[in-house]
Amino acid sequence: MTTVTLGIDVGGTNTKIGFVDRHGRCLASTHIPTGADKPFDNFLKDVFSTVEELKKEAGEIEMVAVGIGAPNANYYTGKIEKAVNLKGWGEEVAIADLMQEHFKVPVAITNDANAAALGEMKFGVAQGMKNFLVVTLGTGLGSGIIVNGDLLYGHDGFAGELGHINVVEDGRICGCGRRGCLETYVSATGIKRTMFELLADNNGSSLLSNKTFEDLEAKDIFDAAEQGDELAKEAFAVTGEILGKALADTIAIFSPEAIVLFGGLASAGDYITSPTREAMEANCLSIFKGKTRLVVSNLEGDNTAILGSSALAWQEYEKQQA
Amino acid sequence: MTTVTLGIDVGGTNTKIGFVDRHGRCLASTHIPTGADKPFDNFLKDVFSTVEELKKEAGEIEMVAVGIGAPNANYYTGKIEKAVNLKGWGEEVAIADLMQEHFKVPVAITNDANAAALGEMKFGVAQGMKNFLVVTLGTGLGSGIIVNGDLLYGHDGFAGELGHINVVEDGRICGCGRRGCLETYVSATGIKRTMFELLADNNGSSLLSNKTFEDLEAKDIFDAAEQGDELAKEAFAVTGEILGKALADTIAIFSPEAIVLFGGLASAGDYITSPTREAMEANCLSIFKGKTRLVVSNLEGDNTAILGSSALAWQEYEKQQA
Structure with missing residues (x-):
């Protein structure tokens, strides 16, 4: 039994x-x-x-x-x-x-x-940790925050809306009705919007210039990057930089042992983790530099x-x- | 005994x-x-x-x-x-x-x-609460964060550095060596810097135009506001707006029952709490609107x-x- x-x-x-x-x-x-x-x-x-x-x-x-x-x-x-x-x-x-x-x-x-x-x-990369964050990068950006070994639920049960902190003043329109939320830049949808900005800015010149906004998926941007497409790589760099800066602030607040990236976009490996880690460390308050690990979930x-x-x-x- | x-x-x-x-x-x-x-x-x-x-x-x-x-x-x-x-x-x-x-x-x-x-x-306005934040407005900006009835210490004991989240890209120089940290705008020092920006922008025209940077204190700005000085009132409005926006993000993360303002600047009453509350509510994710109380410590x-x-x-x- x-x-x-x-x-x-x-x-x-x-x-x-x-x-x-x-x-x-x-x-x-x-x-x-x-x-x-x-x-x-x-x-x-x-x-x-x-x-x-x-x-x-x-x-x-x-x-x-x-x-x-x-x-x-x-x-x-x-x-x-x-x-x-x-x-x-x-x-x-x-x-x-x-x-x-x-x-x-x-x-x-x-x-x-x-x-x-x-x-x-319980089962993944955060076994034994008592203070860490999971950031889920899907259609939107979600977060699960563990403090002292327990989930941070907040007063009403809805804490952890890291996807809706403001990262760009008067930035992109968000589904929540406001502008500049983190998830409008950092998510499968966010990187697609960035890719379209880059296509506009560079007058095309990418393997992805034949894609409609409706059809383009984050996976296509990864595939193009793998084929050496510079704009696709740039889309990951931009996404990682915004994420890394936001995570630096998160570290100042939580001082977590690790931040775990989870979900489709996280599976893009170095394309997303390298610029994220770089921006995270560069923008970290000095007492936190080098203390928080950025890791990708192993539970995919x-x-x-x-x-x-x-x-x-x-x-x-x-x-x-x- | x-x-x-x-x-x-x-x-x-x-x-x-x-x-x-x-x-x-x-x-x-x-x-x-x-x-x-x-x-x-x-x-x-x-x-x-x-x-x-x-x-x-x-x-x-x-x-x-x-x-x-x-x-x-x-x-x-x-x-x-x-x-x-x-x-x-x-x-x-x-x-x-x-x-x-x-x-x-x-x-x-x-x-x-x-x-x-x-x-x-234990003794103040947060008796009975299990999820709330205290923001201390002194020379700098500090925070003490209670999650599930316990202090948020983080992995290394140094969590809660809300004063050092970035609020303005390439903003004011901070003592920590970076730029744009919340405490460079929201603190006794921050409001003084704002006052000097306003004096510069408005070519003086304030009761405080006779003050040196060295001499000016947050208390002077409060006194000037009490005497009807428009620029002094504006300094509080600017400070409160930046604080309120930052607190809206904090609410998305913690969903706290209350945020308690503490310390010298908090004692300026409505001058600081009104613009803070207004910006906090205006920038809150809709599911959190009207849920988090902004209160001033009663332990002064x-x-x-x-x-x-x-x-x-x-x-x-x-x-x-x-």
């Missing part, structure tokens, strides 16, 4: 579900369509039946807790609140309570960046999001055992 | 010492010259003899812990490290160990802004610094009792 937790990662399109043991081994996993345009009840039923199927696959297990990573998930209330990508579910859903009723084990929820931070602490893979959610479940379980 | 802690606040010029009970009553207090240019041993002897004197004054007491607030004091190591204003003491002094040897009770140290945050949580007075240091001692004592 293996003790496991259930990790659920709710995305706008797909939801990933899996059983994870104490050592971060995923014993069984799958994904289902989230169905964010249909009623929440449909989703619940799909999850419940999927978990029954997974149980058959996982062998002899005892499930002791459930962890859920989801957009706008509030750890304190157990609710998903006003999630833009889950509109069919209404203003809010009490997902933790409803899951707990069914599974009869503790259920905790948090947003995906926070789950990623817990995943790094199909089950990463499940591991993060399951780490939340393990944390809740261990708190109850203590 | 009253149970008390000893609070010691080490400043560049003077050191304040006092006994404080559980309710924040200061039973006896005094101050001595720090003597930062003489050997550290002299300071220790002075503190020890002063405490003996204070004991006579305080009545029947049992001293259970000592808390020390000092520049560059590291909670983790118990040492004051590389403090610019205490040069006679050398590279570092193991002040906590040396005090503990003498007093035979637990001794903890931290910097003055952190002590102020603990003081607010001669014994404030002693209360902060003593709150640290009480926290250590209570941790040991738990």
Whole structure:
């Protein structure tokens, strides 16, 4: 009998579900369509039946807790609140309570960046650390911040919006309605906007001058850089410099042991980490220089999001055992 | 027999010492010259003899812990490290160990802004709060950040340097060797620099045009504002706007219940709080709007610094009792 937790990662399109043991081994996993345009009840039923199927696959297990990573998930209330990508579910859903009723084990929820931070602490590069940050570089920029070994939730559960600190006065228009937010520069979308600025400034002269704004993806910019495209490399340099400066400020505030980069853009390796590290060190307050490591997550893979959610479940379980 | 802690606040010029009970009553207090240019041993002897004197004054007491607030004091190591204003003491002094040897009770140290945050949580406006920030507006700008009811120390003990986040690209020269740090705009020194920029821009036309840079103090700007001086009022407005914008970013990161302003500049009341609050709300991410209170410390007075240091001692004592 293996003790496991259930990790659920709710995305706008797909939801990933899996059983994870104490050592971060995923014993069984799958994904289902989230169905964010249909009623929440449909989703619940799909999850419940999927978990029954997974149980058959996982062998002899005892499930002791459930962890859920989801957009706008509030750890304190157990609710998903006003999630833009889950509109069919209404203003809010009490997902933790409803899951707990069914599974009869503790259920905790948090947003995906926070789950990623817990995943790094339990299974990834941040094992043994008590003060670090995870910065997730996807469509937007998210952050999960660990202070004294615990997630920083803040007063209302929504702390860690590093993507929305201002980095350029009157800068780019942000989805949040303001201008100059970090994620308008540093994210898959941000680097694409930078690439288009560079194309405009340099009158084309790039492998990417045949791409529409709609079609261009961060991966294309990486591929072009690999083929020696100077503007594509410059797009990474600009992105890294803005990120590095922002991280220098973050270090002054948190004095973290490490900052972990996570997500699609982080997988561009040196193209993004080199300029980021350089700008971070150059702009660091002297007492912090050379103290904070910049590392890339080693949890990339199909089950990463499940591991993060399951780490939340393990944390809740261990708190109850203590 | 009253149970008390000893609070010691080490400043560049003077050191304040006092006994404080559980309710924040200061039973006896005094101050001595720090003597930062003489050997550290002299300071220790002075503190020890002063405490003996204070004991006579305080009545029947049992001293259970000592808390020390000092520049560059590291909670983790118990040492004051590389403090610019205490040069006679050398590279570092193991002040906590040396005090503990003498007093035979637990001794903890931290910097003055952190002590102020603990003081607010135990005795001041932040009683009952678990997530808040204290921003100290003195010669520079310091911060003490409480997360989940504990001080944010970071990996090395030096977290909370909010005064050194960058707010203006290539902005004012900072004592730290960089440019554009928050404290070059928002502090007693910062508002004086702003006042001089305004005098230059407006070709004088202020009650303060007869002041040298050396002589001008933040208090003079307050007095001029009280007399209706438009440029002096403008100096507060500019200062508050920059502070408010920085606090909006801080809210996105910490989602605190309150931000407490503390220190000389905070006592300028509405002149500083109105523009700060306005800019903070205007620049807040929508999910945080109206959620974080901006308040001024109610602990101002001669014994404030002693209360902060003593709150640290009480926290250590209570941790040991738990």
